Amino acid sequence: MPEANSNPPPLVRMSGITKRFGPVTVLRDVQFECRAGEVHVLAGENGAGKSTLIKILAGVHTEFEGRLEINGSRGVAVIHQELSLIGSMSVADNIFLGRAPARAGFVCAARQEQDSRRWTAQLGLDIDVRQPVEKFPAAIQQLIEIAKALSQDARVIVMDEPTSALNAPEVARLFALIQSLKARGCAIIYITHKMEEIERIADRITVLRDGQWIGTAPAAELPAPKLIQWMVGRELGEQFPRRVPHSGGERLRLENFSVFPTGFSARPAVNQISLSARAGEVVGIGGLQGSGASELFLGLFGAYGSRTSGAAQMDGRPCRFASPRQAIGSGVALLTNDRKATGLVLSLSVAANATLAGLPALSPGGWRSPARERAAAEKMTGPMRLRAASLDAEAGTLSGGNQQKVALAKSLQTRPRLLLLDEPTRGIDVGAKREIYQLVDEWTAQGIAILLITSEMPELLTLSDRVIVLHRGRITAELARGQATPEAVLAAAMGQTTEEL
């Protein structure tokens, strides 16, 4: 698949790259090269290993197997997806952070400002570079980030989803700039989840899947359907227990539901979506990074207070939760996508974590009974085959899979009627995954409605009775079990709306 013609010589050549984090291999024998004057798109699903590869290229990860050659001394500039700017410092200070033009140790502010203005002007930004970065909206900040990378005058520029906060004219300006960088002999490595952008600017495309190199091809030889097939092309094995649908009455209905995590003045993370879920049904929510799926859960759960709009009904009764406490009281439970950061209190015991959400019911009058809590924790964790030294062990000492089971036990403790599962199997081993799938089956049999977010395609397709695909906060497809193919889900997740279904 890589062509024989390698003239001019590549600016970057990586071969046989293998990277392990502990026992987990995230990249296996990956090859990648990038030539002067090309836009090389790096494509793959979430977790395919794109970011790790970029981090190796940028020198963030220095321990890996394989060869990395970078020609030319000007190095690699990376425009990070999550902004790396310091909000309280000025635009000019940020652009020249760590390499400010200086004389005898004193920064030449005037020269720094002048140079900064030159770089921002190239991006069509007319801003005062002496203002602190935090004063500007996210889109401008992203352009400042790009100006910072350009000012490093590197010949290899990595752009990791640079357009996620930009509007159409800004994107057009960025693309024009990319063309001029190409003409100057720079190589651009471009990561995106938007099919439309790949079609517009890619010269060559390399696809990674599950940490492996799938292929590299000129963009012209890789039309969207073929690209998607390369990205997902995986047999859906027998690793999932077959689910029997247990559909009951309508449990949840959302109409024109929007979520504004940072306030009503900002762009909503979830934009006027309507969906429903029945008792005993698993509705999968598909989407790539920035789709708004997690924000949908948090908004529905009351984690953003009242910063939601639209109508929500549970069992036919209107429900708008202003706090997670209200949501839990009304029979909703949430498993967050990051058990360490938002799921568990790692300094508390397994039993304390498992009973935290259900504590009001376990402590009538406010007085706790350790024996009652133990019994409740045992009852919840028993069916999950939790392997902990004891219920008194600190949650932080457990393995990832067992921590996840504790987080699930906590959610289930409140006897929810609607369960929101955000990445229930992230970072846990195959055995624990299988057990969680079986639990999902048991819960639906009890009539719990489940909304499921997962970035693992086989999991999404086999667990879900229906798949709803989000792209930038909007529904781009609703697929019944039979229609939900990896290709259809990924196409919708990359912004292609379903034409006829």
Added chain:
Amino acid sequence: MNDTADAARPPAWKTFLGSPGGRALLALVLVLAAGAAFNADGAFFKIGTHRDTLRQASVYGILACGMTLVIISGGIDLAVGSVVALTAVCAATMAIHWNWPAWEVVPASLAIGGACGTIAGFITAAWKVQPFIATLAMMVFARGLAKYASGGMKVSTAVQNADGTYHYVEVPTLFRVIDHRILGGNLSMVTVIFIICVALAWLALSRHRWGRYLYAIGGNEEAARLSGVPVVGAKVCAYAASGLFAAVAGLCQAAQEQQGDPEAGAGYELVAIAMVVIGGTSLMGGRGGIGLTLLGVLTIGYLDKILSINAVPEAGRLVLTGVIIVAAVMTQRRNRT
């Protein structure tokens, strides 16, 4: 068979000394051993020495009870020293000048302390002002109130007459009861009050839902919120409780001094924090307990007493105490991660 327990368990004594409680107990034993070694011609073995040690540590200890609640929730309360002064001044005014009976003075004093704590707690929990700043503001504010309420003078039993002369009134019964000794003069009432405070704080932390909420908030506030924990309410209650304990300490202070001194309690908050931290309660929140604080109170109390019976001058005492606080916190830290 299980993937969390370590393969070879270390011996029990090692596990014990590795735990915060074991280390805090070791520190106390070392201090007591030092007291036995430098016993100042047997003064350390007299029961009166221990009674005085406990009495002197009690006011700080009462503050440390409230401080433990706040620190476990991930906060800090710098206002307690000033609240001691404010409630001491108010209690003295009510009991001495206004001749209020105890059943009015005590609730009124508690209400004043509780209100100070509630306000500071509300500012930090609901308005998201850092606890350090919110309670620093309350520290200054309460000190100002104490000076305002007392006119900058000590409120004592020497009451000024209309013509500018003074006459002495009797010490109020409330103060005499609090300053009383029981069990044949071998136990001070303030120590009994301290023990009651420890028991109340233990009940809250170990047996009440609210205590579990404080641990959860201190350990991971976002996870606690998403688990339905009423974060704002629980935090406000912690600061309110700290204010209540400070009011109790203020009553004890006023009773022991038989006056309300608007300058009283300065720096007490730092002693209370040191006691909590030496016990092994984490300043990061989420870990610790009242039992640990009790050990910390005894350690600092005895350390101070041993230095003073050996006639170490105050300058040296402060320097040594500072060194020992750092040493204790360093050993507490090593067992984490």
